[in-house]
Each structure stands twice: as structure tokens, then as C-alpha cells.
Amino acid sequence: MTEARTLVDARLESWADRMAGEVPGRLGEALAYALRSPGKRVRPALVLGAARAVRGEAEAVLEVATAVEIVHTYSLVHDDLPCMDDDALRRGRPTTHCAFDVPTATRVGFLLVPVAAQALAEAAESLQLDSEARRALGHELFEAGGIRGMVGGQWLDLEAEGQQLDLTGLMAVHRGKTGALIRAAVVLGGIAGGATAPQLDALRRFGEEIGLAFQVADDVLDATATSEILGKTAGRDAALAKSTYVGLLGVDGARAEAARHQALAIAALEEAGLPTESLGAIARYIVSRAS
Numbered sequence: 186m187t188e189a190r191t192l193v194d195a196r197l198e199s200w201a202d203r204m205a206g207e208v209p210g211r212l213g214e215a216l217a218y219a220l221r222s223p224g225k226r227v228r229p230a231l232v233l234g235a236a237r238a239v240r241g242e243a244e245a246v247l248e249v250a251t252a253v254e255i256v257h258t259y260s261l262v263h264d265d266l267p268c269m270d271d272d273a274l275r276r277g278r279p280t281t282h283c284a285f286d287v288p289t290a291t292r293v294g295f296l297l298v299p300v301a302a303q304a305l306a307e308a309a310e311s312l313q314l315d316s317e318a319r320r321a322l323g324h325e326l327f328e329a330g331g332i333r334g335m336v337g338g339q340w341l342d343l344e345a346e347g348q349q350l351d352l353t354g355l356m357a358v359h360r361g362k363t364g365a366l367i368r369a370a371v372v373l374g375g376i377a378g379g380a381t382a383p384q385l386d387a388l389r390r391f392g393e394e395i396g397l398a399f400q401v402a403d404d405v406l407d408a409t410a411t412s413e414i415l416g417k418t419a420g421r422d423a424a425l426a427k428s429t430y431v432g433l434l435g436v437d438g439a440r441a442e443a444a445r446h447q448a449l450a451i452a453a454l455e456e457a458g459l460p461t462e463s464l465g466a467i468a469r470y471i472v473s474r475a476s
Contacts, residue, residue, distance in 0.1 A: 186225065186226065186227070186230050186467070186470065188230075188233065188243075189226045189229040189230035189232075189233050189250065190224075190225070190226040190229075190230075192229075192233075192244070192247050192250075193226050193229040193247070193250055193251055193254055194223075194226070196247060196248065196251040196304075197220050197221065197251065197254065197255075198220075198221065200220050200251070200255070200300065200304065201216070201217040201218075201220040201221050202217070204216040204217050204220065204300065205217040208296075211285065211289060212289060212292060212293070212296075214285075215281060215284070215285045215289045215290065215292075215293045216293055216296060216297070216300075218281060218284055218285070219258055219259075219262050219281050219290075219293050219297065220255070220258060220297075220300075222258060222261070222275065222276050222278070223276050223277065223278075224254075224276055225474075225476075226254060227367075227399070227467065227470075227471065228250070228253045228254055228257055228366060228367060228370040229250035229251065229253060229254050229370070230250075230467055231367065231370040231371050231374060231392070231395075231464070231467060232246055232249055232250035232253055232370050232371075232373055232374035232377070233246065233247075233250055233374065233463075234371075234374065234463035234464045234467055235370070235371045235372070235373075235374025235375045235378065235380075235388050235464065236374040236375070236377055236378030237378070237460075237463050238374075238375070238378075238384075238388070238454070238459045238460055238463065238464055239375055239378045239379060239380040239381075239384050239388075239459070240378070240379075241374070241377065241378020241379055241380075242378075245311075245312060245377070246308070246312070246373075246374055246377040246378060247308075248304055248305075248307055248308035248311060249305065249308045249312075249322065249373050249374065249377045250370075250374070251304050251308075252301045252302075252304040252305040252308060252326060253301075253326065253366065253369065253370045253373060255297055255300055255301035255304060256297070256298070256301045256326060256327075256329075256330045256366060257366055258297055259293075259294045259295075259297035259298055259301070259330070260294075260330070260335050260339075260366070261275060262280075262281045262282075262290055262293050262294040262297070263290075263291070263294040263339075264339065265280040265281070265282060265290075266282055266287060266290060266291065266294075267282070267287060269339070269343070281293055298327075298330070301326070301330075302323070302327070305322055305323060305326060306319075308322075308377070309322055312377060314377070318376055318377075321376050322373060322376055322377065325369050325372050325373055325376065326369055326373060328365075328369070329365040329366045329368065329369035330365075330366065330369075333361070333365075334361050334365030334366065334369070335361060335362060335365055335366055336361075337361045338358055338359065338360065338361025338362025338363070338364075338365065339361075339362050341357065341358045341361065341362070342358050342362050342427065345358060345427070345428050346426050346427055347426045348428060349428055349432065349433070350428040350433070351433070352433060352434075354428070355428055355429075355430065355433060356397060358428070359396070359397060359400040360393070360396065360397065362400070363396055363397075363399055363400040363403070364392075364393060364396025364397055364399070364400065365396070366396075367392055367395060367396035367399055368389060368392030368393050368396050369392070370392065371388045371389070371391055371392035371395075371464070372385060372388055372389050372392060374388070375388040383457060384457060384459060386457070387453050387454055387456065387457030387459055388454075388459075390449075390450075390453035391450045391451075391453045391454055391464060391468075392450075393450075394446045394447070394449040394450035394453065395446065395447065395450040395467075395468050395471055397446045398443045398444075398446035398447045398450065398468070398471055398472055399471050400430070401430045401439050401440075401442050401443040401446065402443045402471060402472050402473075402474065404429040404430040404431045404439055405430070405431055405436060405439050405440055405443070406474075406475075406476065407429070407431075408429070408431045408436060409436060410475065410476065430442055430443075443472045444472060447468050447469065447471070447472045450464075450468050451464075451465050451468055
């Protein structure tokens, strides 16, 4: 996690400088502000860990990890807008629409998508990937970031406000909203690291399970932690009357559900004969983290 944060933060700083120089005025400043948002960098760590699991070079796939984090950043900028979750605090500082304004933040979110595409294209060029691998990278990342992934999951999440979904319905929301990009991070690391088809299948199953574990853990933290610890407004799920794992299963039941998904994720790697040291450590962190 520390390695991913150090390496990817340096790349994000470079992209922030680039955007501030290429995009004039307030919009360029806002793009740079969003890109400089601090974070745990779980998704980049998963990219690096997956590459290592298939004996790829972690630093060689760094720009792929950066592209994933840029897509995640776009999703957070839009998720915080007044028309979505209407949040004023993210990662311990004002959200982009509060630091600037709603129209600017909306444009920032949209523009970060082609920025991520450029980062991914530069990564593919640096890795000297063939056309099939390049196509697979682009398809995986932008499918996860679009209507069949994060966008669709966010839509379902908004539609479900004021309702109490059952476990199947809740999982359907979060396989898209949270799980899709986490799954994609793992698969992208595998593709960039030269994984075989069976290895990619195992990585995809790991990503599916750990993506759900991440959301369950998030629901627990939203219900039990403070805003100061989280770096974002605590209790938003209850305030927005969202369906959550805590609301459905209780805090202890939700924690048990997160642990179940974590175990299934690690089992997927073990069954395929993939090393679990790096990815397993990240999986355990996702379930046990305090923020």
C-alpha cells in the first residue's frame, strides 16, 4: 500500500501539473485539485499486486495503476455532487464542487475520463503490448467505469434510496458501484503483467469478491466511525436513507459478510495456484481498515 501510494502519487502530481498547464484557467486548476486528492490508493495497489502475482514487474504497470486511480477520482468528483450524494468533505478536504463550483466539478469529472484514457494509452505503449492486449485494457477499464459498471451501480444506488433492498439486490448495486472498478484493477494488473487466461479468470473472481468486501467494510465504517477518522462525512448512508449491509445484517453480521467475501477472494487465488502474499494482504487490509 505504501509503495503504491508513493509511486502513484508522484504520477498523479505529474498529471496534475500537465493538466494545469494544458487546460487554461479555473478548469485546469480544478482538474489539478481533483488529481491531487490524497487517498489510500487501494485500486493502484491491486494493480501492482495482480501484476506481481503473475510474475509481472510492478513498476512497469505503474501507469496502468495511475489510469485506474484517475477513473476512481472522476467517480468521486461526481459522487459528491449535489445531485448525487451532496457531500462537502472528501479525503479530509473540501470536495471539488465546494472548492470550485458545481458546473466546474461536473466538467472535471467528465474530462478525467479522457485523461485516464491517455494514461492507459501511454502505459500500453511503454509496455509494448500487442493490439489485443491494448483492446483488453481499454475495454476492461471503461466498461468498469461506465453504465455496466460504476455509473449503472450509482444509478441503482440512487433509485434505491428510501428502500430496504434484500441481500441479492444490495449485491447487484455494489457489484457495479464499488465492485466493478476494484475487479477491473485486479484484471488490468493481470493483463499488463502477462497473465494466462486461467490466471485472469482467478484474478477476476478475486476482484469480484474483494470488491464486495470493500463495500461491506465501507458500510460498517460509515455507521461506526467519525468524520475525522474517515476524512469524509460519516453517517451519510443513514441521512440519505440508503440500503446498506449494516441496515440489513447489523454491524456484526456485516463484518462477518465482509470476512466471508475476503475468504472467497483468497480461495480463488489459491485454487489457481497464484501467490497470495501481496493480494491477500490487501484483501485483509480492505476488511480490517479503520478509514
